[in-house]
Amino acid sequence: MNDTSLQLPAGAEHYVLRLYVTGSTQRSTRAIETTREICDAYLKGHHDLEIIDLYLNPAAAALGQIVAAPTLVKVLPEPLRRIIGDLSDRPRVLAGLGLAGQAAATS
Amino acid sequence: MSNSPPLADTPGALHPLPGEIDELKARLAEAEETLHAIRQGEVDAVLVKGEAGAQVYTLLNADRPYRNIVERMQEGALTLTPDGTILYANQRLASFLGLALPSIVGQKFAQFVAADDRTSLNALLAESSETAGKAELALCAADGAAVPVYLSLVDLADEGQKIISGIVTDLRWQKQRLRELGDANAKLIATMVERDAVEEKLRQAEKMEAVGQLTAGIAHDFNNLLLVIAGNLELFHARTSDKWLKRRVEAGQRAVERGSRLTHQLLAFARRQTLRPHSISVNALLRELDPLLHSALGGGIRLAFVLGEELPPCLVDSAELQAAILNLAANAKDAMPDGGSLTITTEEVEVVGQPESNAESIRGGGYVSIVVTDSGCGMSPEIRARACDPFFTTKEMGKGTGLGLSRIYGFMCQSGGQVTIESGVGVGTSVRLFFPRLERSALVSQPVTASAAPRRSPLARRVLVVEDDPDVRELMVELLEGFGYDVFAAESGPGALTLLDGGLAVDLVVSDVLMPDGLSGFQLALEIRRRSPRLPIVLTSGMTDPAYTAADAMLDLPILRKPYRCEALQQAIEAALDAASRDGSPG
Numbered sequence: 001m002n003d004t005s006l007q008l009p010a011g012a013e014h015y016v017l018r019l020y021v022t023g024s025t026q027r028s029t030r031a032i033e034t035t036r037e038i039c040d041a042y043l044k045g046h047h048d049l050e051i052i053d054l055y056l057n058p059a060a061a062a063l064g065q066i067v068a069a070p071t072l073v074k075v076l077p078e079p080l081r082r083i084i085g086d087l088s089d090r091p092r093v094l095a096g097l098g099l100a101g102q103a104a105a106t107s
Numbered sequence: 108m109s110n111s112p113p114l115a116d117t118p119g120a121l122h123p124l125p126g127e128i129d130e131l132k133a134r135l136a137e138a139e140e141t142l143h144a145i146r147q148g149e150v151d152a153v154l155v156k157g158e159a160g161a162q163v164y165t166l167l168n169a170d171r172p173y174r175n176i177v178e179r180m181q182e183g184a185l186t187l188t189p190d191g192t193i194l195y196a197n198q199r200l201a202s203f204l205g206l207a208l209p210s211i212v213g214q215k216f217a218q219f220v221a222a223d224d225r226t227s228l229n230a231l232l233a234e235s236s237e238t239a240g241k242a243e244l245a246l247c248a249a250d251g252a253a254v255p256v257y258l259s260l261v262d263l264a265d266e267g268q269k270i271i272s273g274i275v276t277d278l279r280w281q282k283q284r285l286r287e288l289g290d291a292n293a294k295l296i297a298t299m300v301e302r303d304a305v306e307e308k309l310r311q312a313e314k315m316e317a318v319g320q321l322t323a324g325i326a327h328d329f330n331n332l333l334l335v336i337a338g339n340l341e342l343f344h345a346r347t348s349d350k351w352l353k354r355r356v357e358a359g360q361r362a363v364e365r366g367s368r369l370t371h372q373l374l375a376f377a378r379r380q381t382l383r384p385h386s387i388s389v390n391a392l393l394r395e396l397d398p399l400l401h402s403a404l405g406g407g408i409r410l411a412f413v414l415g416e417e418l419p420p421c422l423v424d425s426a427e428l429q430a431a432i433l434n435l436a437a438n439a440k441d442a443m444p445d446g447g448s449l450t451i452t453t454e455e456v457e458v459v460g461q462p463e464s465n466a467e468s469i470r471g472g473g474y475v476s477i478v479v480t481d482s483g484c485g486m487s488p489e490i491r492a493r494a495c496d497p498f499f500t501t502k503e504m505g506k507g508t509g510l511g512l513s514r515i516y517g518f519m520c521q522s523g524g525q526v527t528i529e530s531g532v533g534v535g536t537s538v539r540l541f542f543p544r545l546e547r548s549a550l551v552s553q554p555v556t557a558s559a560a561p562r563r564s565p566l567a568r569r570v571l572v573v574e575d576d577p578d579v580r581e582l583m584v585e586l587l588e589g590f591g592y593d594v595f596a597a598e599s600g601p602g603a604l605t606l607l608d609g610g611l612a613v614d615l616v617v618s619d620v621l622m623p624d625g626l627s628g629f630q631l632a633l634e635i636r637r638r639s640p641r642l643p644i645v646l647t648s649g650m651t652d653p654a655y656t657a658a659d660a661m662l663d664l665p666i667l668r669k670p671y672r673c674e675a676l677q678q679a680i681e682a683a684l685d686a687a688s689r690d691g692s693p694g
Contacts, residue, residue, distance in 0.1 A: 022152040022163060025172060054152065054163050061154040061161040067141060068150035069163075079130065082137055085144025 015039075015047035015097075016076040022069040023055050031070040031087035038090070042099050072096070183256070183275030186263070191216045191232050200275055203256065205249035221245035221253055228258075235260035235271050243278065255282050311492075318497060319517070323377035326370040327621065330649035331576045333370065334670035337363040338582040341673045342589065367670050369508065374649075375427070376497050376513035378521040381648055381666050382424040386545055389453055389475050390414045392425055396432055400449075403436050407446030415454040421475050421542040427518050434511040435479040435538050441502060442483025442536060452478040455544065474524065474541040481537075486530040494528055515540070568684065569593040571611070573603040573618035573631065574647075583617065586673050592680075600626025604634055613642070615684055617676075620648040620666070632664055643683040647671065 019035050021028035032051060039047050052060045054069050064073055067084075074081040074097050083096035094100050144150055152165045177184050183200030185193055193216050201208045204219055217225050224244040234240040239261040245253040255278040263270045337360065344356045374380040393412060400410055432451070439449050456476050486494065486501075493499045495516040500509035512526075515538075519526040523543045530536040570592045574580040580596050587594045595611060597603035599622055607613075616635060620628035628646045635642055647667040667679045 022165065023172065025151045027149070027151050054154065054161075058154070058161045058163050061163070062156065066154050068145055068154065069152045070150070079133065081133070082141070084137075084141045085147065085149030 013046065013077050015043050015074065017047060017049045017097075018064060018073045018075060019049065019051045020054055020061065020064060020066050020069050020071045020073070021051065023053060027086070028070055031072065034087045034090060034093060035072060038093060038097070038099070042094075074098075183277070185216065185273050185275065187216055187232070187260070187271045187273060189232065189269050189271060191228070194270065203246055203248065203254050203275065203277060219246050221247055231258065231260055232271065235262055246275075255279060315495070315516070319377035319379075322373045322497060323379040326373040326377065326379070327649040329366065329370045330669040331579050333363050333366050335578045335582050337367075337670050338586055338673060342585065345589075363670065369510070370670075371668070372508065372510040372514045373497065374517075375521075376510060376517035378517045380427070380517070380521070381668055382427060382518075382521060384422045384424045384522065386420045387423050387425050387428075388418070388420055389423075389428075389477060389542070390418055392428060393432070393451060393453065393477070396429055399429075399433065400436050400451075403433055404440050404449060408440060408443055409448040411448065411450045413450060413452040415452075415475075417547075418453060418455055418475050419473070419544040419547045422545055423522055423542055424518075431515045431518060431540065432477070432479065434515060438511060439479065439481035439483060439536070442481055442485070447482035447535075449482075450478075450480045452476075452480065454478075456541070458541070473544045475544045476542075477540045479538045479540075480535060482535045485532045485534050485536055486528075487532050491528055491530050495526070512538075568615065569595065569613040570680065571603060571606065571613040571616045572596045573598075573600065573616060573622070573628075575599060575619060575622045575624065579619075583676070586676060587617075587680075589673075590677050599624035600628075600631035600634070603631060607635065607638060615643045615645065615680060615687075617645045617647065617680065620646050629664075641687060643687040645679050645683050647676075 017035065017039070019031060021031055035049065035051075039049055052064075054061050054066070060066075061069075064071075066073075066082075070085070070087055072083045072087055072093065074083075077098075081096050081098070083093055087093055091100070145153065148166070150166065152163050155162050155164055178197050180197070181199060183203050184195075184197040185200055186195040187193060193212050193214055196208060196211045198208065201211055204211065211219070217228055220228050221244065224242075227242050228244060231240045231242050239259060241257065241259040243255065244258050245255050248254050257276040257278055258273055259276075260271050260273045263272050340356050340359050340363065344353060344360070347353060347356070371380065393414065397410075397412070404410055436449060443449075454476055456474050457472070458474055459471050490501060495512045496509075497513040498509040499513075502509075512528075516526055519540055519542075524541040526541070527539045528536065529539070570587055572580060572583045572587065572594060574583060574596070575598055577598070580598065584594045584596050595606065595613060597606055600618070601624060603616065603618070604626075616631075618628040618631050622628065622631075626634070628648070632644045632646065635644060644664055645667060646664050647669055649669045665679055665683055667676060671679075
């Protein structure tokens with residue numbers, strides 16, 4: 001595990017995120033919105049965000065070891081993290097992505 | 108998570124490293140979070156690994172947005188059993204049918220489809236179990252109206268029960284647009300056809316006009332040439348007593364006669380002949396022609412007249428009309444070598460037409476029409492289209508000049524009327540002549556027959572000849588001097604006026620009509636009338652000046668058609684002198 005990654009400024013690291021949703025439910029919509037906002041605010045220019053609809057592509061759930069939707073997976077930087085359920089809870093999402101310190105610094 | 112290595116409980120891993128402990132803590136937190144989220148109902152769906160791979164289990168109302176889409180979309184939606192029973196229908200479909208949803212669900216879809224289209228619905232149902240199928244159908248709305256729709260069916264292929272889903276698209280608007288487009292297209296095509304027809308008519312009119320101008324020019328020049336030849340032959344004839352020479356001269360004179368008839372026909376086609384229209388009864392003229400027509404047609408052809416009653420009179424040159432009818436009869440005879448019938452019909456017609464007439468279309472108004480119909484071989488459209496072209500003939504070489512219908516065409520145009528030809532191969536030909544009608548009160552005048560002027564001694568009358576063509580002028584001087592007149596000559600209108608203004612006293616002026624130098628014969632006559640109202644004037648003409656107007660006609664001057672015989676010139680001069688002396692004498 002690369003422990004130093006957490007200490008580096010967020011701008012230096014490349015984030016790969018996958019958001020698993022099921023269609024266009026309210027929760028899915030909120031999850032997409034929150035994730036986009038966070039990406040725009042903290043990870044601008046150094047992230048890849050993939051949004052996967054499990055209705056259209058159920059096989060992706062097995063590959064990503066997803067048990068419920070919506071789930072946001074931080075693939076990179078390691079360690080891999082999954083944030084499940086209500087993604088409109090911004091502090092929780094930021095913490096899961098390891099961006100809690102950044103949020104405090106910018107706000 | 109399920110694939111994560113089990114928590115370290117093997118004997119070799121009793122003392123995890125600090126990094127591993129952090130990782131394990133994080134994974135535990137994640138697992139707890141997941142459980143928490145599921146317990147709290149914060150997820151829409153859970154993923155379960157089944158035999159066929161991952162399966163999405165949707166939780167409470169998670170599919171509501173889809174339902175909303177289907178319920179509210181502007182297309183009709185339904186699900187059917189394979190035998191066509193409606194399991195579900197959306198509100199939009201109900202509105203197409205003008206029914207409430209409860210009276211639709213559970214019914215056979217076929218009962219809402221127009222009877223004619225049920226077969227294709229059944230075919231579609233059978234087909235949709237294999238592939239998606241589409242068809243245009245008509246639905247029967249509750250009010251009886253047919254609603255055109257586009258139906259697409261697809262097998263939902265859900266496990267267990269077989270369900271077919273369908274989308275119904277309303278085509279009323281499209282159909283309406285299509286109809287409008289079709290109408291617009293039809294209008295466009297009609298306009299194009301009409302334009303083509305008008306263009307064709309215009310081309311034809313322009314061709315006739317061009318040919319007419321050319322013809323008129325040639326005929327005019329030939330008339331002058333013929334006049335010089337005829338005059339000199341006549342002088343020669345008078346001076347010789349040699350019988351052989353006289354015969355040769357007479358042969359030449361006959362050729363001049365034929366040439367003269369030809370140029371006359373050409374001028375008639377070119378609408379430049381000098382017409383003498385007067386108010387006539389068409390029926391009376393035809394009755395007079397009856398014996399002549401009978402002998403022209405011969406035995407094998409039945410002649411019938413169907414004459415309209417109480418026709419209004421027309422302003423027509425009767426001699427030319429007679430010639431036209433005889434010509435049509437001759438054509439009809441040629442078209443009926445084995446006999447047949449010729450019917451001449453007259454009637455009064457109202458033409459709803461263009462406000463302006465041209466060579467090809469007739470002005471709206473009242474007409475008297477004469478229809479000459481034969482039961483002959485008829486003409487193909489190609490021949491019919493060229494029938495009025497000068498020198499166009501289907502007769503054998505030497506049998507026809509190809510000028511008959513051309514002459515009639517020019518005559519009708521010049522008379523303010525029109526000629527139309529209807530014909531088809533094997534069905535005969537109808538030629539219809541339209542003459543503008545006059546008020547019924549207009550007097551029908553008797554055709555003026557030229558009566559020979561009384562011969563009398565000229566007693567040295569003084570005559571002024573105005574003629575631009577030097578050969579013609581010389582001939583006229585010679586002829587008139589031969590008749591005993593004192594002859595003076597001028598080569599133009601202004602020249603003649605100069606002589607008269609200079610004190611030349613004459614008893615009569617003979618002038619050409621068409622002269623290049625400023626004044627036409629009519630204008631010269633007007634000038635002379637202003638100076639000496641009683642001075643008689645005789646005009647000679649190779650053709651009618653295109654600028655010939657009603658005002659010119661008002662002058663009511665005698666016009667001698669070129670080429671004329673010497674005798675005719677003398678008669679015209681004597682008649683004019685007589686008339687002048689009658690008018691001049693009291694009482």
